[in-house]
Amino acid sequence: MKRRKKMRVLVVDDEEIQRVSLQDDLREAGYDTTAVESPNVALELVRKEAFDVVVSDLKMPVMDGVTLLRKIKELQPETTVIMMTAYATVESAVEAMKLGAYDYLTKPFSTDELLLLLERVGKYRQVVAENVRLKQQLEERYAFGKIIGKSQPMQEVYRQLEIVAPTDSTVLIEGETGTGKEMVANAIHFNSLRKDKPFVKVSCAMLSKEILESELFGHEKGAFTGAFRQKKGRFELADGGSIFLDEVDDIPVDLQVKLLRVLEERTLERVGGTETIEIDVRVIAATKKDLRQLVAEGKFREDLFYRLNVYPIKLPALRERKEDIQILFEHFLRQFKGGQLPRVNPQVYRYLLDYPWPGNVREFKNVVERLTLTCQCDPIDPDCLPAEIRSIREGPERGHDPEKAGPLDSAVAEFEKKLILEALNRSNGNKARAAEILQIPVSTLKSKIKKYKME
Structure with a gap:
């Protein structure tokens, strides 16, 4: 039988005939196999080397298999452990599975049984490794350093994220459309203690009141026309993790009351249900509107605003x-x-x-x-x-006094100076060559050098 991936297997059994037989069969099947008699020797090997799988007898004189299992999991938590047991000790084998063993084999068993089990283990370990890889990719993708920007407003955003992400505090992200509110919400979750738990997103603007209520809080079978089965809401699905309420300003006022109660009591009832369900969810909300203004206009509950506005983060417009x-x-x-x-023409940046x-x-x-x-x-x-x-280019005119420039002019001037310095460095101070690099006349370059007092 072919396996998906070559694995390192450690066999631990005090019965010599069984131990040697398993070692020979597994090596013949292509597994990198080591077999030892003593659990203590096995532990020494595990301390020094990485094994994918440990196949251990449950009953051994020096140390029983359950104790060995505990110690292996302390040393190498990712190692898969399979227990071998006689029929009379099946209950102990089941107990070992509760402690982290993958499965058990009841003696006597055939080589094919073990090889089939190892095939399953190989597939299982591939899935686990893939999940770890995907989780690492998510964490890397939403690391604070992946949010692009070195400006002062963005430095303030980074500072706030570093403060609030590791906590369980409710966060309200404010910013215009397209400023990156969802990316910031992802960064908060994947840099929190809940990063291994669910992260559930809800766009509150895209759903009608009835559908939004069902999406957020779930419903019972028969709660309304078309409710053919029970459905868990997003808050339940996010239990233990975080929920992202995007465009929270669009939640209808009557639903705001129910949302407020969920946030305050950390419990909910599904639509059409009476059972009170406890939830443990961190709330991250986002809005493109001024909630304070909506409160003043009577379109958003003041108490809900204060509940959401525990830690506000304001994202700057571009x-x-x-x-x-x-x-x-x-x-x-x-x-x-x-x-x-x-390559980019420097004039592009001005536009x-x-x-x-x-x-x-x-x-x-x-x-x-x-x-x-x-x-x-x-x-x-x-x-x-x-x-x-x-069509709307409004850069500073030639001869404009940079000391009297506004924010836009200053930004353009800084970019121009940076580009000129880079060109001069690349050309070793040769103005003609620097002008070629910048694709501008030499006279223009000299004028700008004089304008910015770079001589």
């Missing part, structure tokens, strides 16, 4: 973090170009800086993706940008 535009542009270029960073980006980072990302699909220029130049971006 127009408020112009310093991040170049690194965002290069980040998305690499993402859509398979890791490669194409990007001038545009107000009403859709924020989401719009910015879409523009870069479209550009990588349609632009054939090398380097990328302003003609590759959408017409709406090219």
Whole structure:
């Protein structure tokens, strides 16, 4: 019988005939097998080497299999343990499974039985390894460092995330459409103590009142027309983990009352039900609107606002973090170009800086993706940008006093100075060569050097 993956197997049995027979059969089947008589010797090996599977007898004179199991799990928790037992000790084998053994074999058993069980173990370990890999990918994807930005507003966001993520506090994320509220919610969950538990998302704006109530709190069979079976709500599904209530400002007022009660009492009742269900859920909410204004207008309950606003995080609009535009542009270029960073005409950055980006980072990302699909220029130049971006360019005029510049002018000036310095460094101070790199006339370069007092 072929196995999916070669595994290291340690056999522990004080009966020599059984031990040697198992070792020979497993080696013949292709497993890297070691067999020992003593549990103490087995523990010494486990301390020094990594084994995928330990196959151990349950009844041994020096140390019983249950004790050996406990010690192995302390040393190598990921090791799979299979117990061998006589019929009279099946109850002990079942107890061993409760302590972490994968399965047990009742003596006498055939070689095929053991090989089939090892085949199952191999598949099981592959699934576990894949789950670990996916979890690591999620944690890496939503690490704070994956949120792009070095501007002061983003530094403040990082600081807040580091404070609140490890806690169980309710978080309210505020920001315009496209500022990255869901990414921040993911970062909070996957950097919390609940990261191995469910993370359930609900878009409160996309559902009608009746459907939203059922989605959040679940329903019993027959609770309403079409309720053919019992259904758990998102709060129940998130038990032990976190729930992300996106666009919480769109929850109808009468549902806000029920949500408030769930947050205060940590219990709920399904629609059409009477059973009180306890839940342990961290709440992360997001809104693109000013909840304080909605409270003043009577469209959002004040008590619910205070319950959600335990730790507010305000995400800046892209127009408020112009310093991040170049690194965002290069980040998305690499993402859509398979890791490669194409050459870019410096004038492109001026157009990007001038545009107000009403859709924020989401719009910015879409523009870069479209550009990588349609632009054939090398380097990328302003003609590759959408017409709406090219049409409203309002960069500072030549000769404008940088000391009197506003925030936008200052950002443009900083980028220009940075690009000029890079070009001068690359050309070893040769202005003609630097002008070629920047694709501007030498006279323009000299004018800018004088303007920015870089001589």
